[in-house]
Amino acid sequence: MDRSIYARLDDVTLSFGEHVILKNCSLDIVRGAITCIVGLSGAGKSTILRLLDGLIEPSNGHVYVDGHDLCHTPERKLVDLRQKTSLAFQFAALLDSLTIGENVGLPLREHTALPDEKIRHIVDDALESVGLRHIYDSLPSELSGGMLKRAGFARAIVTRPELVLYDEPTTGLDPIVTNLITDTILRLRQKLDGTAVVISHDLHSIFRMADYVAMLFEGAIIAYGPREEIRTSTNPFVQQFLTGSEVGPIPV
């Protein structure tokens, strides 16, 4: 596989029972770039991130991440591979038996030999970068949805992984925090040369951070390209999605 491609969905088909979610879907994730995936609610965007993280297997086709084929790989091996990738879940998915600080520091405590003060320091920094302070000792049940989401975001970036998958990182957040999160994603990419895949419905922040944009519709990527190309695309599906119009090829 070309060095410039960090991850790839290769002709992936995925169905849950009778329900086909992805159909012969292919997508390249460029190394060191931010790729945004857009699409209707329920189109299968989160499913793509779960495939890239090796949490689920496609019914057909292959998923490659950094040269490794994630399919037919035993869970034990995947556990190691996943340390280079992290997923910021759509609904945070923090462990509710641990405090926010313990949650965010968990990957560091489990995978590194860093001393506790150092971990505390890194965790505080990560929380700060998403605008959270003074919640180190709070339990997840004591926070609002938006705060949880940001803590989940902090947990995903705390180990500085090569590939970060962000599932709707700004949905449901106020405009100021949305900007802060967008800045953080951009800063991480510049500082660490990391690769990112971002799912978002927020066109403003997409066109601020994306290097590439992919549009998912009816189980396949129907448009893909550098952000300017997508912004000015004449593809009627893309046009309708970007303008939010009710008339067009996408049925309402």
Added chain:
Amino acid sequence: MRLLERFGDRTIAFLEYLGGIVSLIGESIRSLVHAQIRFAETFVQSYELGLGSLLIVLLTSLFTGMVISLESAQQAVQFGIGSLVGGAVTYTSVRELGPMLTAVVVAGRVGSAIAAEIGSMVVTEQIDALRSMGLSPVRFLVVPRLLALAIMLPLLTIFADIISIVGGMWIAQAYAHINPATFISSARQAVGFDDVVKGLVKALVFACIIAFVGCYQGLSTRGGAAGVGRATTSAVVISIILIFGTNFIMSYLLFGAH
């Protein structure tokens, strides 16, 4: 044809279940062999499930010992064999009822809690989050619970045995005027140290059943809050059936074959 098809489906589902449990056991053993044990979590779990179950285990065993004594003492005294009551109570407690009742109580209390906790972690994607961080849910959640049960269930069984014998002794004296010295010497004759050990071996096996079934039901939860409810119920039902079944087999192997 329909019937055959349904039978086939059931068989496949059963084999899948069996395969799932076996691979869970395998992964737990691998984790144990590699000494990947989270001691703090194991300690917390032991403390919670041990102390949390103690009172209810003591109460059920106390009343069980009392009722065996009540039933046997009256008859025995009538037939002039009152001196055998101590043996009867101790024999049934140590070999059968102590391990069984403790396991059933703990399955209801702890097995269900394990399935509910892990099940709700599945539906809120916490298990996926663990896997995503490169942490094995087996090492993280299953092994500490397994160890905690393997330590605490035999201990609880010892308490259950003792309190059941004490309860029986008390009723024998109060109700049939069998004095404690007679009761104890009869108990000593009827039950040896090896019986106690065999009873504890049973407890250990029951602990594994409760832990694996509870964890497996939790991990295979599907479908939101209702799914968690189903996982909890089936964890209790399946482990209780398995406890009764294996108890019979173990009694046969440990006590019956000679």
